[in-house]
Structure formats: structure tokens, C-alpha cells
Amino acid sequence: MVVGCVLVVLGVFVFACLPSGVATAALMLAKDNLFHLLRVLLWDLYFHGLGFWRGQEPASICAQLTGVPEAHWRDHAMECRTRLDTQFQGFVVGLGTPLLVFLLYRATVSLGWYFFVFQPMVAALGNHGPRRHTSPTRELLHRLLARLTPRNSNKHNNDGYLVADASTPQARH
Numbered sequence: 001m002v003v004g005c006v007l008v009v010l011g012v013f014v015f016a017c018l019p020s021g022v023a024t025a026a027l028m029l030a031k032d033n034l035f036h037l038l039r040v041l042l043w044d045l046y047f048h049g050l051g052f053w054r055g056q057e058p059a060s061i062c063a064q065l066t067g068v069p070e071a072h073w074r075d076h077a078m079e080c081r082t083r084l085d086t087q088f089q090g091f092v093v094g095l096g097t098p099l100l101v102f103l104l105y106r107a108t109v110s111l112g113w114y115f116f117v118f119q120p121m122v123a124a125l126g127n128h129g130p131r132r133h134t135s136p137t138r139e140l141l142h143r144l145l146a147r148l149t150p151r152n153s154n155k156h157n158n159d160g161y162l163v164a165d166a167s168t169p170q171a172r173h
Contacts (some may be wrong), residue, residue: 039092046091047084058084 048055055065058075062080065087073080122136 042092042095043088046088061087 046054047053047061053061057070058077058080059070062068062073062083063070065083123138125140
């Protein structure tokens with residue numbers, strides 16, 4: 001489990017630092033390892049925990065699913081394994097579909113919030129004077145610091161920065 005998480009973090013790091021082809025390959029490797037890790041965890045959950053099959057033998061599970069005696073499934077273990085894989089895939093789809101719908105809903109709400117609330121608010125607050133090539137946050141902090149800085153009209157410019165003039169001892173030397 002830890003190895004999968006480390007590979008995902010390394011994949012993101014490699015994605016940011018390496019050329020795109022190598023980075024994409026590293027990220028795909030990390031994604032595949034993460035999916036394998038999730039599959040193993042879900043397999044253990046489905047067949048060994050939380051009231052699903054409670055660790056029963058595969059032949060016993062297949063007998064309960066089909067009504068065919070357990071002895072038949074012991075003799076046909078590969079067919080039983082195929083049935084269990086099919087059953088597990090149904091569990092994964094049943095678990096993943098509502099999760100995917102929820103994630104799409106959250107992404108839609110977040111994008112709607114960003115484009116229809118946050119961006120208009122930033123535009124309304126930030127359109128005072130010429131547009132600078134700085135972020136709205138930096139501009140807001142700059143204005144706040146300029147107001148908090150003690151001002152003397154001879155020593156500070158309009159932005160609040162100290163300006164040396166000829167009357168100060170530092171400027172004369």
C-alpha cells in the first residue's frame with residue numbers, strides 16, 4: 001500500500017520535472033500501480049471482510065452463487081475463479097459508478113462556483129486602475145502593506161515605497 005502511494009507521488013514529481021514522454025510513462029506506471037493496489041484492497045474487502053463472503057472458500061462461494069454442489073467447483077477451480085472474477089467486477093462497477101457520479105457532481109459544482117461566483121467577485125474587486133501583471137492576491141497585499149506603512153510625502157511614493165530625496169543625509173553623500 002505504501003509502495004503504491006510512493007509511486008504516485010514520484011510519478012507526479014517526475015511528471016513535473018521530466019520531458020513529457022518520459023513523464024507520461026512514469027505517471028501511467030504510477031496510475032497502474034495505484035489501480036492494482038485499489039483492486040487488491042477491494043478484493044480483500046469483498047471476499048474476506050465486512051459481511052460479504054467472510055473468507056469462505058472459493059468453491060463454497062460458487063456453490064452458493066449457482067446452486068451446483070461444492071464438490072463440482074473443487075474439480076473445476078478455473079471456472080469457479082472466472083465466476084468469482086465476474087462477481088467481483090460487478091461489485092467494483094456497483095461501487096465505482098455512484099462514486100464517479102459523485103465526483104462529477106462535485107467537479108461541476110466546484111467549476112460553477114469558480115466561474116460564476118469567485119471570478120466575478122475577483123473581477124469586481126480588482127478593476128481599480130490599470131491592470132497589472134500580478135495576481136489579485138499580490139495586488140491586495142501590496143495595497144494593504146502600503147496603507148499600513150507610515151507615510152511621509154517627501155519619503156514615499158504613491159505605492160508606499162521609500163524614495164530618497166535630496167534633503168535626507170543618505171541622498172546627499
